[in-house]
Amino acid sequence: MSALTFTLKIQPRQRVDLSPLTPDNLAGKPAAEIAAIELYSGKQKLRADTVFDIAGDDASNIVIANSCNKLDFIGHGMKTGRISIHGNAGSYLGLQMRNGEIVLHGDADAFAASGLSGGLIHIHGNVGDFLAAAIAGDKQGMKGGTVIVTGNAGERVGDQMRRGLLLVEGNVGSYCASRMLAGTIGVFGAVGEYAGYGMRHGTLLLTQTPALHATIQDCGLHTLPFLSLMFKSFSNLPTKFAKINKNRVQRYAGDLANDGKGEILVLQ
């Protein structure tokens, strides 16, 4: 058995919807059937084998090679298996993913990990705006699972995030953790303005003090024992967050505008 590999062979002008190409969907399908799967791109439906060279047979281990930022909805709703992507990914990477693993060796576009409820998304690169945020109409962004981004992330990281762990090793844009409901976001780098805007619950863990708006208020310097538990839970994750072992933090809480009890913890 070798990894089921889709090597992109065209340069699509319109975004291509890859949601049918998940381990769950492809399990047990003969090659001819996979080749004939239709993928939306603009008004057209393209056969999978006109978009990709397809090789390999292990649908539980999918590789997307030569990938580009027009390939959307990779791993949409996936429940099992693994997808590795070499090159960039489009938007909605791992949308509503329930379990399994996505590893991206490249950058992702907007709304990565939106609605994620389990599993791991590991992005070796940068991501666009609305990482782990809710899509229009939804009340919850990421709902569980783990996301690790080695690079930078855009604006509105974790908007309405409900649960789970989101770790960004680089910098993030403005409105990080906006309307956050719960869960944990960690950012190693710098954070843009209006962090925690509308935050209701949850933890935003930082290493640098950002500019904070007036309804996020200082609660002082503390040694918080729960951080030991948290860092212990990071210890086997492939991220530099695993090496943190401090639990002394400046604690800011809010957003008071929304009766919020979220916290921004800045490691000392």
Next chain:
Amino acid sequence: MEKSAQPASMDNALSGTVTCPACGLLCDDLVVENTDGNIKVRQKGCAKSVTFFERPQQNPSPRIAGKTADLQSAIKKTAEILRNANQPLITGLGTEAHGMRAIMSLADRAGATLDHMNSNSTIRNTLVLQNSGWQVCTLTEVRNRVDLLVIVGTDIVSLFPRFFERHVWNEQSMFGQDTAAREVVYLGGRDIDTTPGISPKGVQPGILPCDIARLPEVVAALHALVSGKKLLAENIAGIATGDLQKLADRLLAAKYSVIAWSAAALDFPHAELTVQNITGLVVKLNNTTRSSGLPLGGNEGDISANQVSTWISGYPVRNSFMRTYPEYDPYHFATARQLDSNEADALLWVSSFNPERLPPSCKVPSVVIGHANMTLAAEPDVFIPVGTPGIDHKGTMFRSDNVVSLPLAKLRESTLASLSEVITAIENALKEQQAC
């Protein structure tokens, strides 16, 4: 009763019930005069309505690649462009309800994506509606109930000139209120014209200025204070926290406050979060007293386009029919993103009210269906002039408040086709081409 409620053609006549679509207020008390096809606003005019109605009547021909063409050829060419595109974008959408009905049908057949020229503004409200909802009222409620009007980040009048005249300083109100005693507070913005907020008795409005880009913080602070929180900061974006506290106290004491904003004026990134804080504080006020939000919009038919789009597809614009069923993606279907990414491969721009709203520059095949007086910087592949709703033909338009819709009248004879006629013809041409 059976006769039409819409005034018929009014050549060389005065009318006292003309609806003005030049802004979302849709004032329908204008007196206009038609002299050989040129309209003069005789009474109840404002800068916007005068500009709108008094443009000289023009009757340009359709053009294909800059050359005069007959309407049929222009329609056929447009259909070809749509047919050959894999992701056509129909945007601008400066039209009223009937024009939008036709566009929805064409978009379905053409697999098009839809956006409106004002969507960058309207989306700030739509996203709030879709996330938390809100508590708002309509213009007649404002006119008869408001006792404290808080205006966030705008003077209102530059976009909606007659707002104070018709809705705040009206002489009589249903419930015997002394309208001149109404309080007005401007929150945020710098150097805005607050004189319309001076009461007939000469009482100055409250003014709490700040940079527009700092409104997210100021509005959040007001929301927190209305919720009974104590803030550590003494000064928020240049406004003393004590002054904000006083405003919060007045809101809590008011019997029917109205908090107005114009999404167009909240022109900073992620402004929907600020709008959500405004509506959130209105909801909070309604725990004990009455208060309503007042989102002001409706210019260039944006509310009309969204209403029609929603009842036909389920979604406001930034929706798409490319997959044969409607999809909605307010992020990716934005005109700028569609063009910048080169994903849209044909552009159809519609602006039937306003010749000054021009299409974005683009490198893809483009069609402009526009106001007769439009002067285009770059010549599109096809230009089709259409009549102006409310002047050249009838129409139906939704007001700022999203509830009231008014008939637009035909005020003069015109040889120009209406947008819906042109769009329907394009759809029929496309249907024929698809059948081949």
Next chain:
Amino acid sequence: MIINGVTIDNTFAEAFNMRGTRVIITAQNHKWAYNGANAMTGFATSVIGCGVEAGIERELSPTETPDGRPGVTILMFAMGSAVLMKQLETRMGQCILTCPTAAAFSGIDSGYPEITRINLGKNLRFFGDGFQTSKQFGGKRYWRVPVMDGEFITEETTGMVRAVGGGNFLVLAESQPQALAACEAAIEAMRKIPNVIMPFPGGVVRSGSKVGSKYKSMFASTNDAFCPTLKGLTRTELSPGIESVMEIVIDGLTDADIRKATRAGIAAACELGAQNGIKRISAGNYGGKLGPFHFHLREIMNDESLGKKIA
């Protein structure tokens, strides 16, 4: 059977189904972990009057605890799940929530055929008056409740299992000091056995009871057959020369745990031997009619799989 001159009676201890749970208490140091744990397991000798039987099981080093601080484990047993849950919640609230620096964690997550999650800090969170907040790590939910010394951390639930209570043996000796010395030796050995507690004061109970009483309001009363001062008045179980009897009661998570503890305890008592006045080891039962678990003393002492070889 005679070990080191001590007669092991041919009898058995009769034990009952109980529900048991374990809680890990950590604190800034062992002193405060014990302060919390002692309070929580206080007044918990017998279900008859205390609702639960509880005790400290063992001490944990920082590497053994979830939060990397010194700790101890508590075992708690009751006749039914409802009373166990109620008692756990009450004792957590009064003894751990209140104890400076203390935190509480689940002590049973796996290893038993049937584990029921019961509330540990789930309802204590409401003490936070809305300021409480929860975090999930590794699939477990923890509550953070703001308190005056900082934050009280507690896991939301712990595991409850079917357990066994009422394992016991009796030490019959020539004098009261000798009986007590044997029991102390037994307890010291038994405390090294995991998954059991000896809930009575110091692990030892002197007031063995029988079912029934001459008084209508009492459903149990002193076990006169083992009371040395009543030898002449009642149908005594005591041989001449026995002046004092003490009992060690054992609750454990499984019957195997109780067997191991029983063997370790009896062996330690017997090590003192007849030369120190230890005459007999016996056990309490109800004729085998009431409890499903029968711990036959001689069988346990012969079973070398249960512990080290006895000299």
Next chain:
Amino acid sequence: MLIKLAGGTVYDPAHQVDGKVMDIYVRDGRIIARAHDGERIDREYDLRGKVVMAGAIDMHTHIGGGKVNIARMMMPEDHRGDPVAHSAFCRAGCGHAVPSTLTTGYRYAEMGYTAGFEPALLPTNARQAHLEMGDTPIIDKGGYAMLGSDDFFLRMLTAKQDQNAINDYVAWTLHASQAIGIKVVNPGGISAFKFNQRALDLDEQNVHYQVTPREILKALSRAVYELGVPHPLHVHGNNLGVPGNVETSLKTMGAVEGFPVHLTHIQFHSYGTEGDRKFSSGAAAIAEALNKHKNVSADVGQILFGQTVTASGDSMRQHANAVFGSPRKSVIMDIECDAGCGVVPFKYKDQNFVNALQWAIGLEIFLLADDPWRIFLTTDHPNGAPFTSYPHLIRLLMDKSFRNDMFAKLNLDAQAMSTLSSIDREYNLYEIAIMTRAGAARLVGLHDRGHLGVGAGADITVYTNNADREKMFAKPDYVFKDGELVVKDGQVVKVTWGHTHTVKPEFDRGIEKEIKKYFDTYHTMNMEHFKISSEEIAEGGRGGVVVHECKGRREKTA
């Protein structure tokens, strides 16, 4: 065009036809007695063994107008789950809780429905409602104009104006808004909410107007009756959803003093306060009162489990209910000193005590109400459930064992509070035909719909008889609209535009002067623009306005 529907088993309660095998002839969209001698039959359908009924009529369904479109706009997450692609005959849209207009028309037709009536047409928003209904294909439609919290009317009551003036204003409103009936929602309560009142009981005064709901109900029910409007006053009572409101509903039946009245979505108004949770079924009392008061009819507003959205003019109650919304979002509006609206998404759960009991209460009312001519099958679409669940609801009514199986899955505490499983009644096809056809047409005042007699519009639905009534009613073999075959095998095969049904009772036009003055003084729109023209409704080749006779117009009383 002459078509013959041959040999079907016909249920036509308007003519007491109960399962009779007969032929039906249709010429040019109307039912005729028989073909002329020698006349050529253009098309004959062999309906032997099939069940034939008139097209069904939904007499209370929120299919158009501001609140419905707000509901659509605020629920993209719901639409995503039910995208509707275009087909050879139909345009694209979306379904589920609040379907797009086109899809609404298609799906109603595909279930054999040929008419639906929007029950909350705000006169100030009537143009939008008609625009939306104008984009709802195939089915006929109409609306009930909402009065009762509008300032003009409340002023009239405060001023104790005589009934004649009120009648004129009501008639003027029917004309202006192109409606077929009058609806009152939380009488006076929507207005009271704007004055910060949070509840209004039947005999409690609106603080501003000093007027009670009872007075409003009396004036409006009498006006509707005296104008000869066939559809009785359509009442959404006070205290919707409030435990204990069964008392309000019982009092409301008496408050109209014998004038005809229709109590809508009565299920939401049939709650007692017994039991540990202070929430219980008032169904038995409601059904008993309904059986007794012959001037009263009701539709049920059945709830069914799943995601939906509640959209109502009752801003007062919707504001109070907003905290129960799921997903948690809501729109509450004060509208033009005339009305209000509230939109709150809601997910009914069978394991929720209150929801489960609501389900049972609705069915209890259906089964305990004796006269199928006075009780109507609705879910108050989309408030109780989307209209697409009607086949399921019909099965619940017709199949006791199915009903009991469903009941047995409910929240146990709710089961303990309901007598539903002890009710043996099963509706038969004739009774279903009454509720959904003949009775509905009679109630709304449609003289030529809802029956299969000579002269009727040929709106006809043909089903394959099936013991599984849900399957049967979900997918008719044929649906004819005005004699045209629009649905075959449950799929739209032709898209037509239905009519808009209205009434235009006579009245004293003199009142318009007063109304104009009022508009000019207080309103933000011209009175002339408030009125909807018939041309607007028929715009773009859509179905035109049909005016139904206001029969036997009663003499005005002094």
